[in-house]
Amino acid sequence: MSSKPAEDLSSNLEDYLETIYLLEKLSRVARAKDIAARLAVSRASVSGALKALADKGLINYEPYSYVTLTKQGQEIAKEIDRRHCILRDFFQHFLQMEPQAADDNACRMEHGMDSQALERLVRFLEFLRECPRVGEDWLAAFNQYCQGGMDPKRCKPCLKSIGQSPPAPRE
């Protein structure tokens, strides 16, 4: 009974909706030209997508006019954007990827994530940030690990600094 990503939007329409949401935040209204530019598609494709989104009642759309989100569209778009931001946060601040790469991956992966996975990830990231056993120095250590692997010599003083003795090897 796991609920699929969103309503019944294709990945593409999700992208259009998200873009409209961002453009609205950026400049009150979304224009076809800007949507096309942001998504790197032709204006013709935008026209088609807008018609589809209007049919689903997610945008207010009169030909030759501006586009705004309906209330329902806004809710869905906000949820899509949230998925995007959380994934990007994970890639950028935990996996420590470059902002652009983090964003690209978030953009491609966000459509396949269901809401349960999202909430778990949110909790996980919260916990990583809040649990006193983990912390910024831990993230820094992860960064080191990425470059050089686990070095028991570096591990010892680290453990001493939090007052723990070396554990038995796990698994």
Place this chain on the structure above:
Amino acid sequence: MSSKPAEDLSSNLEDYLETIYLLEKLSRVARAKDIAARLAVSRASVSGALKALADKGLINYEPYSYVTLTKQGQEIAKEIDRRHCILRDFFQHFLQMEPQAADDNACRMEHGMDSQALERLVRFLEFLRECPRVGEDWLAAFNQYCQGGMDPKRCKPCLKSIGQSPPAPRE
């Protein structure tokens, strides 16, 4: 210069290739019927996909015969399967989702993940497993947190157990 997911396969063809790979492991060869069943598509769709994969040199395919992966196909399929397994591992063992839900999400998200993100995730999971500051009890604590939130009262004895004093709030 971030390398996109795999060769130049669509998500769908990646799924077909992965399925063939798994069926080969399971029973030496893959049969159209079984591919169709596993992916829940018609045999007609399988025929089309097999033709496409054969065109790309990823499978050995004679009409009305069995399907096997070529060397190149095998390499790509193995990589796809690896992405899948790592994501599933993350969802199941770290985000502590049910196996089926973990697998479903992995299946949908694997296609959008580039190799850099994958390697970072691998390192991250390795580090979570190996770093002595984290551990099984930490994962159990995360599980508790998922159900009840961060409880400072529960935090204190936990910290004491690793000999650390409560930190100043972070962020």
Place this chain on the structure above:
DNA sequence: GTGGCAAATTAGGTACACCAAACATTACAA
């Protein structure tokens, strides 16, 4: 051998998602 059945393929059709080019509209400038 051959009849019949299961499996695979082809044929024909739908739905998306995109494009370029032709056409329509708007808005601003002269």
Place this chain on the structure above:
DNA sequence: TTGTAATGTTTGGTGTACCTAATTTGCCAC
């Protein structure tokens, strides 16, 4: 007010991915 450039839409066409229905093939029992 009218002309033009910018913007938006429609048209016609491509490619992908799926389906059902009809056909073909392979194989096994007889």
